[in-house]
Amino acid sequence: MQNTLSEISAHSFRDEAECVLQLENFIGDFSGIYLRARKMAEELVIKARAEPPRLFEALLQHYPLASKEGRALMVLCEALPRIPDAATQQELIRSVANSATWKSGRQGAIGVASNVAFGLIGRLAGMKALNAVSPLFHKTAAAIIEKLAGGFILAESIESGIAKAKKYEEKGFLFSYDMLGESARTANQAERYSKSYSDAIKKIGAQHPTKKNWREKPGISVKLSALYHRYELLKKDEVVEHLLPKLLALAKEAAQHNILLTVDAEDAARFDLYLEIFGAAFTDSALAEYSYDGFGLALQAYQKRAFPAIDYLLALSQKYHRTIPIRLVKGAYWDTEIKNAQMAGLKNYPVFTAKENTDISYIATAKKILEHTENFYPQFATHNALTIAIVSELSVGKKI
Ligand SMILES: Cc1cc2nc3c(=O)[nH]c(=O)nc-3n(C[C@H](O)[C@H](O)[C@H](O)COP(=O)(O)OP(=O)(O)OC[C@H]3O[C@@H](n4cnc5c(N)ncnc54)[C@H](O)[C@@H]3O)c2cc1C
Structure with missing residues (x-):
């Protein structure tokens, strides 16, 4: 003790x-417990995978956390909702967008939403000057990220x-x-x-x-x-x-x-x-x-x-x-x-x-x-x- x-x-x-x-x-x-637990875990995973993926999960499948893009998205989700002013938000979106290579190409409703996000982020990445980021792009990107952050913030x-x-x-x-x-x-x-x-x-x-x-x-x-x-x-x-x-x-x-x-x-x-x-x-x-x-x-x-x-x-x-x-x-x-x-x-x-x-x-x-x-x-x-x-x-x- x-x-x-x-x-x-x-x-x-x-x-x-x-x-x-x-x-x-x-x-x-521990062998008995482990064998029973493994079976239960497999059932849990099968059940969870049978649920339709939410936008956040779809994005993570597209850009796993281990990838540069996945980490960039996490940074955005975590930090963007806490930034009070639009100018700093734009700056963050642009710097994150520049830090990775964004690809699109998913089908379905989630695919459309994520394509919008990827396309948007990719487009922002292409913009050189901060003042070139239009308020509409900024608003849409912020709205999508807010939706993603909703996976963490109630x-x-x-x-x-x-x-x-x-x-x-x-x-x-x-x-x-x-x-x-x-x-x-x-x-x-x-x-x-x-x-x-x-x-x-x-x-x-x-x-x-x-x-x-x-x-x-x-x-x-x-x-x-x-x-x-x-x-x-x-x-x-x-x-x-x-x-x-x-x-x-x-x-x-x-x-x-x-x-x-x-x-x-x-x-x-x-x-x-x-x-x-x-x-x-x-x-x-x-x-x-x-x-x-x-x-x-x-x-x-x-x-x-x-x-x-x-x-x-x-x-x-x-x-x-x-x-x-x-x-x-x-x-x-x-x-x-x-x-x-x-x-x-x-x-x-x-x-x-x-x-x-x-x-x-x-x-x-x-x-x-x-x-x-x-x-x-x-x-x-x-x-x-x-x-x-x-x-x-x-x-x-x-x-x-
Ligand atoms: C309701 C709730 C409350 C929480 N409260 C707290 C809190 O008060 N404080 C806090 O710190 N966290 C808290 N967490 C987060 C928690 O500690 C874990 O980070 C998170 O739940 C992921 O762990 P897991 O068991 O799901 O993941 P798993 O995927 O099984 O394991 C990931 C975890 O393994 C550990 N790990 C990863 N790599 C290594 C390595 N190389 N060597 C050793 N260990 C490693 C890390 O702890 C990592 O988080 C909370 C989570 C929940 C759901």
Whole structure:
């Protein structure tokens, strides 16, 4: 058992092979689960492929993510909706258009739409001067990209997000709303993000007034880096002084509205601080006085510390007799983690360097979480059909 923060920290840069051996030993004989999961995953994939592809999927088939064009489209989808002024938007469209070779040629309704997009992007690429981009081209390109970005962004505001979610909720889906707030760069921005989170909690909380259990209601995800502009390792005292009260205030609001609040997992460098802040908020008497156990966190399986961190969280839950909701993810910032470790000249990485090792870590950590469902409320976030199937197999017979 590693249940102190410094014990978990010691795993940051452990030898990868050693970590994997420990994880494999914990998983044990896996062959039966794997065979059943593979079959289920194949069925899931066949079912998903039978659905007519949406514009976004059609575009990705045309321009896979591994291609220059696919990556260029992702850049546009991610960045364009956040740029407030038309001139900068045009500049981005042009620079992305110039960065790749666009081909067209698909048939059908999606084909027509994507051909419009490709043709447009190709045409923009051919234009030399920024002022040669006509407002009509810009508008059409922006509209298409907005439609594509819709694959990632539910809505522009929490109100319209809640409205859009209704038809899915009727089918039994639950939502965790993520505000697109990135890291705050200034105190004003941090203030604005905190207020948006607080407003969102009230609006989400006002939904489903008859449901008493947060497990049956939508929740919210919160980024610590959005709450405080100096969320930095070297400013730990300041972080505790300024960020902790903000997180606590949001957690208390979530408790009052009885909705799930999950603290998003961010970079590995601040993982120890992340756990410490979470632990401090979890054990604070201001939160403990509510009979609320919907304050949770996300854990990234690509980190060598994910598996040992479960021991720390288990000890916390046992000591305070409160469930901790955990959302297990693989981790969204792998490239950045590798780059950061290389830039810092570290002799090892805080994340696994082989994709299959992240998968092994995910399976072992999922198994460990599912062994303690009296302490953890397990949530598994993945887009991978095989991972979904393995988690379903691991969950058989568990009381959740
Ligand atoms: C509801 C929800 C909430 C999420 N919240 C968070 C969050 O709070 N924090 C966060 O970081 N992410 C979050 N994610 C994103 C998540 O971490 C993954 O990036 C994403 O879901 C893709 O993982 P997968 O299991 O679907 O994909 P897969 O395709 O099975 O795996 C891709 C993942 O493998 C890992 N990987 C890729 N290459 C390598 C390599 N060479 N070595 C080791 N590992 C590698 C990376 O983690 C990569 O994301 C969330 C996702 C969802 C759906």
